[in-house]
Amino acid sequence: MSDIVLVKSVRTPVGRFLGGLSQFNALDLGAMVIRDLMEQTKLDPSLVDGVICGWAAQDYAAKDVAREAALRAGLPESIVGWTVQRNCATGMEALSYAQTRIRAGKGEVYIIAGVESLSNVPNSLPRGIDRQRDLLGSRTFYDPLFEGLTDPHARMLMGGVANYMAHKYGISKQEQDQVALWSHQRAHEGEARLREEMVSAELLGTLPIQKDEGVRAGLTLENLTALQPFTPFAEQFLAYIREQDPDATGIPTVTPANASQISDGGIAALVMTEERAKALGYAPLAYVKGIDFTAVRPDHFPVAPAYSMLNAAKAAGLDLKDVSLWDINEAFAVVPIASGRVLREHGFELDLENVNVNGGACAIGHPLGASGLRILTTVAYEMQRRDAQYGMASICVQGGLGGTTILERR
Amino acid sequence: MDVALVNPVRTPFGLYMGSLSSLNARDLAAFCLRDLIAKTSVNPAEVDEVIAGWAMPDFYAPNIARVAALDAGFPESEIGVQLTTGIQALEYAADRIRAGEGDLYAVVAVESSSAVKNALPKTTNKRTLLGPRLLIDPLWELYKQDRIPLGAYADNLAEQLGITRQQQDEYAALSHKRAFKATKKYKGEFTDAIAIPDRPVYDGMPAPGTSTRIASDEGVRMNASAASFSGARTDERFAGYFPCAPTITLENSAPYADGAVALLVTTPERAASLGLTATAFLDDIIAVGSRDPLLAPALALEKTLEVHGIAAADLTAVELPELFACQLLANQLVLREKGIVIPAEGINVNGGALALGEAYAATSLRMVASLAHELNRRGGKGIAATMTQAGVGRAALLRR
Numbered sequence: 001m002s003d004i005v006l007v008k009s010v011r012t013p014v015g016r017f018l019g020g021l022s023q024f025n026a027l028d029l030g031a032m033v034i035r036d037l038m039e040q041t042k043l044d045p046s047l048v049d050g051v052i053c054g055w056a057a058q059d060y061a062a063k064d065v066a067r068e069a070a071l072r073a074g075l076p077e078s079i080v081g082w083t084v085q086r087n088c089a090t091g092m093e094a095l096s097y098a099q100t101r102i103r104a105g106k107g108e109v110y111i112i113a114g115v116e117s118l119s120n121v122p123n124s125l126p127r128g129i130d131r132q133r134d135l136l137g138s139r140t141f142y143d144p145l146f147e148g149l150t151d152p153h154a155r156m157l158m159g160g161v162a163n164y165m166a167h168k169y170g171i172s173k174q175e176q177d178q179v180a181l182w183s184h185q186r187a188h189e190g191e192a193r194l195r196e197e198m199v200s201a202e203l204l205g206t207l208p209i210q211k212d213e214g215v216r217a218g219l220t221l222e223n224l225t226a227l228q229p230f231t232p233f234a235e236q237f238l239a240y241i242r243e244q245d246p247d248a249t250g251i252p253t254v255t256p257a258n259a260s261q262i263s264d265g266g267i268a269a270l271v272m273t274e275e276r277a278k279a280l281g282y283a284p285l286a287y288v289k290g291i292d293f294t295a296v297r298p299d300h301f302p303v304a305p306a307y308s309m310l311n312a313a314k315a316a317g318l319d320l321k322d323v324s325l326w327d328i329n330e331a332f333a334v335v336p337i338a339s340g341r342v343l344r345e346h347g348f349e350l351d352l353e354n355v356n357v358n359g360g361a362c363a364i365g366h367p368l369g370a371s372g373l374r375i376l377t378t379v380a381y382e383m384q385r386r387d388a389q390y391g392m393a394s395i396c397v398q399g400g401l402g403g404t405t406i407l408e409r410r
Numbered sequence: 411m412d413v414a415l416v417n418p419v420r421t422p423f424g425l426y427m428g429s430l431s432s433l434n435a436r437d438l439a440a441f442c443l444r445d446l447i448a449k450t451s452v453n454p455a456e457v458d459e460v461i462a463g464w465a466m467p468d469f470y471a472p473n474i475a476r477v478a479a480l481d482a483g484f485p486e487s488e489i490g491v492q493l494t495t496g497i498q499a500l501e502y503a504a505d506r507i508r509a510g511e512g513d514l515y516a517v518v519a520v521e522s523s524s525a526v527k528n529a530l531p532k533t534t535n536k537r538t539l540l541g542p543r544l545l546i547d548p549l550w551e552l553y554k555q556d557r558i559p560l561g562a563y564a565d566n567l568a569e570q571l572g573i574t575r576q577q578q579d580e581y582a583a584l585s586h587k588r589a590f591k592a593t594k595k596y597k598g599e600f601t602d603a604i605a606i607p608d609r610p611v612y613d614g615m616p617a618p619g620t621s622t623r624i625a626s627d628e629g630v631r632m633n634a635s636a637a638s639f640s641g642a643r644t645d646e647r648f649a650g651y652f653p654c655a656p657t658i659t660l661e662n663s664a665p666y667a668d669g670a671v672a673l674l675v676t677t678p679e680r681a682a683s684l685g686l687t688a689t690a691f692l693d694d695i696i697a698v699g700s701r702d703p704l705l706a707p708a709l710a711l712e713k714t715l716e717v718h719g720i721a722a723a724d725l726t727a728v729e730l731p732e733l734f735a736c737q738l739l740a741n742q743l744v745l746r747e748k749g750i751v752i753p754a755e756g757i758n759v760n761g762g763a764l765a766l767g768e769a770y771a772a773t774s775l776r777m778v779a780s781l782a783h784e785l786n787r788r789g790g791k792g793i794a795a796t797m798t799q800a801g802v803g804r805a806a807l808l809r810r
Contacts, residue, residue: 018532058467060529060548063799064494067699071800080697080802082502085492087473093491097502103509124468124527125545127427141530148469152436152477295476295489399476401489 002273004099005284006407009377010037010199011267013209014365015119020209021264022119025061026369029266030069030115036199037111037268038073041282045074049107051081052097054090054114056368057121057148058083065115085369087148088331089293089395089403090114091267092372096291096403098271108276113268114370120264121145145262151398154299158398160236162332163229163254165302167241169341171334173253177224179333179352180258180362187215187359194358197381214261214365227255240299258333263365267373286380289390289406290316296400302335304402305394306342312404318390320348323406325383325391327375330360335396357382371395376405383409413504414681414688415808417450418673418779421601423766424524425628426666430604431524433668435464436471438604439520440481442670445601446516447482450674450686454484457674458512462492463499463519465770465799466526466552478518495519495798496671496775497806501695503675513680517673519775523549523666549666552770555703555801561658562651563704564734565644569654571740578662578735579639582764585732586634589761593626596760599783600626629665629767662735667767671775673782690782690792693807694718697798706803707731707795708741712748714793714805722750726790729777731797732762741795759784774798778806785810 010033015021021029030053038045053066062068066081086093091114098110123141149158156164166176187194191211204210234252241248270282277284292312296304305328313320320343328336340350358378361371376393383391387409394404421442424430430438439462447454462475471477475490493499496519503515529546533539553560568578593600644656645663674686681688696717698709707730715722722745732738738758745752760780763773774796781794785808795805 056472057469060546060551063465063552064802067800067802076699077701077801078699080699081800082498083494085467085473086490097505100502100505100509100511103511104505105508106505120532122529122531122546124529126527127524142527144469148472152471153480293489295487297486298480398472399490400486401476 002275004102004271004288005274005277006286006288006380007270007272007277007282008037008041008285009197009267009269009380010040011197011374011377012199012207012265014212014214014367015209015264016213016365017262018119020213024117025120026055026115026117027062027065027068029117030065030113031072032203033199033266033268034069034111034113035073036203037270040200041270043270045076047109048075048079048111049109050101051079051111051113052084052094053081054084054094054369054372056085056087056090056116057118057145058085059122061120066113069113070111086397087399087401088329088368088397089372089401090369091374092291092376092395092403092405094373095271095288095405099288099291102273109272111268112271112373113266114373115266116367116369117264118145118262118367151298156236156240157232158331159230159233159254159259160240161299162259162302162334163233163237163252164240164299165338166253166334167237167250169338171337175337176253176258176333177221179330179337181219181221181224183330183356183360183362184216184219186357187212187363188217190358197377212364214263215359215363224257227257229253229255254332254334258362260331260361260366263367265365265367265370267370267377269373269377286383286407286409289408292404294402298400301396301398301400302332303338303342304400305335305396305404306339308402308404309343309392309394310346312406316406318406323390323392324354324388325357325379325386326355327379327393328355329371329375329395330356330362331366331396333362372403376407380407383407411508412678413507413692414676414678415690415692415782416674416676416681416686416688417446418671418689418782419446419449419599419601420671420776420779421604421669423627423629423667423669423769425767426523428628430668433522434470434525435520435522436474436478436481438522438668438670439474439478439518441604442601442672443478443482443516443518446672446674452674452684456514457484457516458514460484460488460490460516460518461499461502462490463494463496463771463775464492465495465521466548467492468527474520495771497695497778497796497804498798500675500775500778500806504692504695507675507677513677515675517675517775518670519771520670521769521772522668523769524668558651559648560703560733561645561648561663564736565648565656565658566652566654567704567740568657568736571743573736573739575657576636577739578657579636581735581739582639582662583634583636585758585761585764586631588759589627589630589765590632592760593630596783627766629667630761630765658734658736662764664733664763664768667769669769669772671772671779673779690785690808690810693809695804695806697802697804699802701801703801704737705741705744706801707797708744710803710805711745711793711795712750714807715750718807720791722752725752725756725792726788727759727781727784727792728752728757729781729794730757732758732764733768733797735764781808
């Protein structure tokens with residue numbers, strides 16, 4: 001079976017909720033990054049076998065964002081697209097499906113992308129279908145984003161679940177705040193490095209923001225410590241543990257600052273077989289060594305990355321000790337910490353020094369459908385700088401999933 | 411590698427705001443999956459993954475494949491992925507099998523037009539802080555290409571190809587007749603009767619004792635005739651986009667619908683080891699992108715014949731989309747002009763969306779399911795050429 005390589009990946013800066021990128025919807029962002037990717041790689045559009053784009057919070061902005069963004073980016077009329085949705089692992093799923101297509105013998109060259117414009121998720125009003133209930137009286141406008149951040153089975157906001165895991169694994173607020181602080185410090189120090197994975201300087205110059213908008217330079221641990229746990233997270237978490245045991249007590253620890261930010265962003269990457277990359281004269285950024293998705297209980301999603309990393313390593317025949325660089329998505333600061341605890345139970349000591357070395361979602365932000373591809377891109381570029389052999393990108397997913405990609409440099 | 415399609419099953423299709431409208435897509439998908447598992451007696455833990463198609467997704471079911479699978483009794487280790495339409499979900503499963511990544515998938519396609527909410531864009535722009543704001547209907551927006559409703563394209567297509575109102579009305583009546591006959595005859599293709607709450611349930615399933623049950627497609631009219639359709643007014647929402655005499659009416663175009671379709675996708679070996687019989691085998695799915703939103707199915711069908719070296723005469727049954735009667739007739743005409751002649755008695759033999767309703771993601775998988783069942787009876791090869799979003803035609807080549 002031929003090996004699959006990541007040739008190039010470009011992304012927009014990540015914008016804050018209702019911030020610098022909010023004038024662009026998901027389709028705009030997708031078209032923008034795909035066009036830039038085509039220009040930077042100078043790829044002949046007729047060689048592209050398909051476009052696979054992840055988009056989590058889908059609305060009416062596009063029917064099939066993969067094809068529509070590709071058309072707008074100048075790809076030919078015949079281009080075929082797939083839009084995929086696996087919540088926060090959506091961007092990683094785009095890579096995974098490209099790999100599947102190539103292995104199935106359905107083409108060799110794919111553009112993959114991940115887009116999200118959470119600023120543009122519209123509020124929504126159910127059609128009036130209940131005469132008794134809807135024809136007289138006030139009606140509620142829903143916020144799909146808020147609904148999407150609530151687990152349909154655990155019936156808790158993601159932050160409530162994060163708090164539950166902090167409780168279960170005995171992770172203090174201080175530990176979480178420390179990870180969040182590192183995230184901002186590293187992202188700030190790594191600004192120039194993060195710039196390397198972004199769109200071309202010309203395109204960047206035309207955007208309202210030129211760097212990841214959520215990163216706060218002068219943040220201190222005192223700032224973070226002073227912040228109180230977010231009440232809805234705390235209430236849902238406490239109610240949840242009391243459902244199981246009426247006498248249970250727990251300490252709320254998740255604050256808006258040790259959680260990721262709600263963001264906008266787009267990312268696109270070019271993947272192909274090793275042979276095709278050689279034939280076209282591309283130097284691979286990284287080889288895709290393995291991809292894994294693992295599901296655990298919905299109320300345990302923050303530790304799902306650990307199980308996924310273990311499964312991914314096993315399937316790839318690797319020892320976790322062989323991996324020198326990690327990105328574990330900071331949907332909440334508790335995620336890398338709790339995942340580390342689970343890995344410890346399995347005999348591996350995760351050193352947070354090597355995790356999210358250029359900052360994570362607490363600072364950079366979490367544009368859901370783009371994040372999976374963003375973190376593996378950040379790992380790939382950093383592997384190149386350090387000449388690391390193996391890197392791992394792992395993401396937790398609403399609903400109890402973990403997704404992991406192992407990258408290799410040869 | 412051979413890909414086997416096992417036990418395609420679907421809910422009855424309800425009309426927009428009709429009998430299924432108090433259920434949402436999550437309920438329909440979970441119900442259909444549960445029925446599939448019950449009918450095939452497969453242990454859900456053995457399914458490699460549930461793959462869903464949903465064209466008008468909403469965040470009440472973020473990644474509906476996993477949400478509905480857990481609702482339907484799949485274990486927590488079930489992962490799930492959501493694509494846009496049913497035939498894409500099927501394509502995804504077939505790709506996974508051909509890539510050697512698994513050999514048993516449950517594919518479900520679902521649409522609840524009735525549950526699509528109206529949308530109010532967030533105010534991200536200072537310009538919209540003052541003045542009225544538009545409440546958008548995504549159902550209507552997704553019915554457009556390049557801001558023109560598909561019905562306007564259909565009106566134009568009818569004019570260009572000389573398809574008369576009479577021909578369209580006749581075909582629409584035929585679709586109803588065929589669907590009526592088929593629903594009576596082939597009860598095994600349906601899920602068990604579905605329980606419907608009397609009132610919409612926005613959160614969770616209905617309380618016991620508040621439901622009625624429906625067992626058949628709501629849109630099918632047994633007394634449909636071209637004469638009864640001839641009085642219908644042309645649809646004025648489609649007027650003014652192209653210079654043409656309007657012929658599209660509510661009767662010769664497909665109504666919006668709600669429904670779900672599910673099937674198992676596996677290898678012949680795995681099917682045998684599970685004691686399951688393949689309804690049909692999937693040889694390939696081929697997609698073609700085109701500028702014309704309505705004629706892409708014909709192009710996909712043509713390319714499928716070409717790639718696989720099959721003649722039109724080798725096909726025992728064909729499924730073509732019926733978003734409009736005009737669309738079906740136009741695709742047929744275009745194919746005939748290219749020398750691909752499929753006898754009319756081989757196309758949509760069990761009726762189509764004109765009678766059953768258009769339930770986007772579910773419709774494309776319903777066409778494949780219907781073809782699989784028909785090939786199971788007739789034998790031979792067949793193609794379901796579907797229309798997916800944004801001008802893409804996707805054709806599935808099936809055989810017994």
